[in-house]
Every structure is written in C-alpha cells, then in structure tokens.
Amino acid sequence: MYFGSVRFFKHLILTVVALLIIVPTVLCIILLCDNNSKSAEIDRLNSIIASEEYKSDTTDTSSVTESSDNSDNGNTDNITSSETSATEETESVPTPEETESSVPETTTEEPETSVPETTTEEPETSAPETTTEEPETSAPETTTEEPETSVPEEQEDLTLLYDDMYVTPYTGEYINDDNTVYLTFDDGPSVLTENILMYLRQENVKATFFVVPEDTEYCRILLRKIADDGHTIGIHTASHDYEAIYSSPKAFLEDFYKAYSLVYEATGIKADIYRFAGGSINDYNEDTREDIIAEMSRRGFQYFDWNVDSNDWQGYNWTQLYNSVLEDSLELSTPVILFHDTGMRENTVLVIEDIIKALKNKGYQFGSLSQKTEPIQFG
Numbered sequence: 016m017y018f019g020s021v022r023f024f025k026h027l028i029l030t031v032v033a034l035l036i037i038v039p040t041v042l043c044i045i046l047l048c049d050n051n052s053k054s055a056e057i058d059r060l061n062s063i064i065a066s067e068e069y070k071s072d073t074t075d076t077s078s079v080t081e082s083s084d085n086s087d088n089g090n091t092d093n094i095t096s097s098e099t100s101a102t103e104e105t106e107s108v109p110t111p112e113e114t115e116s117s118v119p120e121t122t123t124e125e126p127e128t129s130v131p132e133t134t135t136e137e138p139e140t141s142a143p144e145t146t147t148e149e150p151e152t153s154a155p156e157t158t159t160e161e162p163e164t165s166v167p168e169e170q171e172d173l174t175l176l177y178d179d180m181y182v183t184p185y186t187g188e189y190i191n192d193d194n195t196v197y198l199t200f201d202d203g204p205s206v207l208t209e210n211i212l213m214y215l216r217q218e219n220v221k222a223t224f225f226v227v228p229e230d231t232e233y234c235r236i237l238l239r240k241i242a243d244d245g246h247t248i249g250i251h252t253a254s255h256d257y258e259a260i261y262s263s264p265k266a267f268l269e270d271f272y273k274a275y276s277l278v279y280e281a282t283g284i285k286a287d288i289y290r291f292a293g294g295s296i297n298d299y300n301e302d303t304r305e306d307i308i309a310e311m312s313r314r315g316f317q318y319f320d321w322n323v324d325s326n327d328w329q330g331y332n333w334t335q336l337y338n339s340v341l342e343d344s345l346e347l348s349t350p351v352i353l354f355h356d357t358g359m360r361e362n363t364v365l366v367i368e369d370i371i372k373a374l375k376n377k378g379y380q381f382g383s384l385s386q387k388t389e390p391i392q393f394g
C-alpha cells in the first residue's frame with residue numbers, strides 16, 4: 016500500500032515543503048515585476064509634475080517680481096500662494112491620468128516626493144530671483160524719488176519759477192574805484208525823486224536807485240527819468256514787508272519778480288543788482304538768507320549793502336545828516352552811502368548838494384554801482 020506507507024509520507028512532506036518555498040518565491044517575483052512597472056510609472060508622472068511646476072513657477076515668479084516693488088510682505092504672500100497652487104496642481108494632475116487601482120498608492124506617495132521637490136526648487140529659482148531683481152526695480156525708484164524728496168523741494172520749485180528773471184553775471188575783474196563815492200537812494204521813487212535828480216544833474220554825478228516800484232504811471236515816469244539821466248536802477252523790493260519777503264526763498268522771488276517786472280516794463284532795463292530790504296543781514300532773514308542769495312546768484316544777480324548810513328531814516332536834521340555822512344565817508348576810500356528818497360526825507364534832498372560838493376573838495380569822484388563794482392556786503 017502506497018497510502019499510509021513511509022514513502023507516501025516522505026513524498027507528502029517534500030510536496031508541502033516545495034509548496035512552502037516555491038509559491039512564495041513565485042509570488043515575490045510577480046510582485047517585484049509589478050513594483051518595477053509601478054515605480055517606472057511614478058517616475059514618469061513625477062517628471063510630468065516637475066515640468067508642470069516649472070511652468071507655474073516661472074509665471075508665479077514673474078507675478079512676484081511685478082509685485083515685489085511694493086513690500087516684502089507681498090513677496091511672502093505670493094510665494095505661499097504659489098506653494099499652495101503647486102500642491103493643488105500635483106494633486107490635480109495625476110488623478111485624470113491614473114485609472115488603475117494602484118492610483119491611491121501613487122497619489123499618496125507623490126505628495127511626499129513632489130512637494131519637497133517644489134519647496135526645494137522654489138528657494139533656488141523664485142526666491143533668489145526676487146531678491147536679485149528687487150534691487151534692480153526698487154532701487155532706481157528710490158533714486159528717482161530722491162530728487163523730489165531729499166533735495167529741498169523749494170530749491171527744485173525755484174528753478175521752475177520766473178524763467179524770464181535771469182541776468183548775465185559779470186565774471187571779469189572789478190573796476191578800480193579808489194576814492195569813489197557811491198550815492199545810493201532806497202525806497203523810491205517818490206515825490207522827492209525829481210528834486211534829487213535835479214541836484215545830481217547839477218553836480219554831474221551818477222548815483223544808484225534801489226527802487227520800490229509801484230504799478231502807476233507816475234512811478235513809471237520817474238523810473239524812466241532815473242534811467243534817462245544815466246543812473247543805475249537796482250531792485251529793492253515790491254512790498255518792503257520784511258516778514259512776507261523773508262518767509263521763504265519762494266516768497267522773496269515772488270516779491271522780487273514784481274519789482275523786477277515793473278522796472279523792465281517801464282524802462283526796458285533788466286536790473287541785475289539789488290539791495291535787501293533792511294540789508295542782507297537782518298532780524299527777518301536769518302533762516303532764509305543763504306538760500307535766497309544762492310538762488311539770486313544762480314540767476315545772475317548781485318547784491319549790495321552799504322558802509323555809510325546817512326541815518327536819514329531816523330529823522331536826522333540837515334546838520335546831523337551833513338556831519339554824519341562826511342565824517343563816516345572820509346574814513347573810507349570807497350564810501351557806499353545809504354539815503355532814502357521817500358516819505359518824510361526832505362532833509363535828504365536839502366543836504367545832498369552840499370554833501371556832494373564837500374566830498375568833491377576832498378578829492379572824491381562819484382560813480383553808480385554795477386556788477387563791475389566790488390560789492391559791499393555785510394557779514
């Protein structure tokens with residue numbers, strides 16, 4: 016009997032052992048092959064995803080670059096949004112392509128492999144691009160904005176104002192004016208001006224008038240008389256309102272332009288010298304003085320102060336004026352004397368002839384100021 020014999024049991028044991036070894040081996044081989052095909056499929060899908068992400072990265076990066084001008088917060092917002100859109104794409108891309116039962120396995124694996132890839136790629140591509148592009152885009156903007164902000168705004172505005180208020184500055188050597196007296200009359204013209212002109216004409220001397228012109232026919236006539244007699248017309252101010260004209264360089268220019276224009280319309284003269292109301296250094300222009308002078312110099316104008324004050328503005332009588340002016344003038348080789356031909360300054364008219372005669376007797380000649388004259392300036 017074969018069944019139940021020792022030989023039967025020997026064959027039975029061998030068969031069981033064979034089944035235990037061969038079947039798992041075959042199963043392993045089958046699974047291995049299947050696994051290989053799956054991994055090949057995963058690689059293919061990964062490459063597709065990677066190319067898709069590259070496209071989305073470049074478009075996202077350009078949008079980041081465009082918006083990077085605003086702020087760094089904008090960048091982080093865009094980067095995180097590109098990250099979320101990338102993960103959305105990795106999830107959405109494989110689902111339509113994969114229909115096998117193993118799809119859930121690959122999709123669960125993919126986020127693990129592809130997401131890290133996108134995060135490692137992004138810092139390499141998008142983040143450096145934004146940082147390198149930022150200086151290119153934002154830096155020029157700051158430099159173009161700078162002239163508008165850091166450079167004094169008024170300074171910039173001033174150059175745009177009154178483009179017809181420029182004169183040609185004299186750049187040659189000053190004339191030799193030793194023993195020359197410069198008579199200067201501020202605040203006119205006025206009812207006193209014609210008498211002053213008469214005395215100057217009689218003595219055949221030239222003087223300088225720093226005018227405060229008015230928009231009247233009478234003023235225009237007087238301005239023309241001054242010019243016709245060969246005297247110099249310089250600009251003083253239109254308003255003589257210290258607080259207003261020294262409040263800013265722009266305010267000074269505005270006032271100056273009024274006076275400058277009135278003189279030009281009346282006489283055709285482009286006055287190129289001026290005298291500050293109250294002198295170049297006064298209690299009102301401490302903050303604006305330097306900027307005003309710089310702007311006026313840029314426009315070609317020269318300013319003159321004085322070295323002898325007649326004090327006619329203080330109401331000096333004839334004798335006081337005469338003595339004061341002669342005493343101070345005789346100490347100087349080039350006296351620049353301050354008079355006023357306006358208001359209640361009749362004594363100026365009455366004394367001017369005798370002052371001229373006295374200084375002539377001391378060997379002085381008379382001249383009118385111009386840019387060729389070395390300016391007397393305070394400070």
Ligand SMILES: [Zn+2]
Nearest residue numbers: 201202292293
């Ligand atoms: Zn004045």
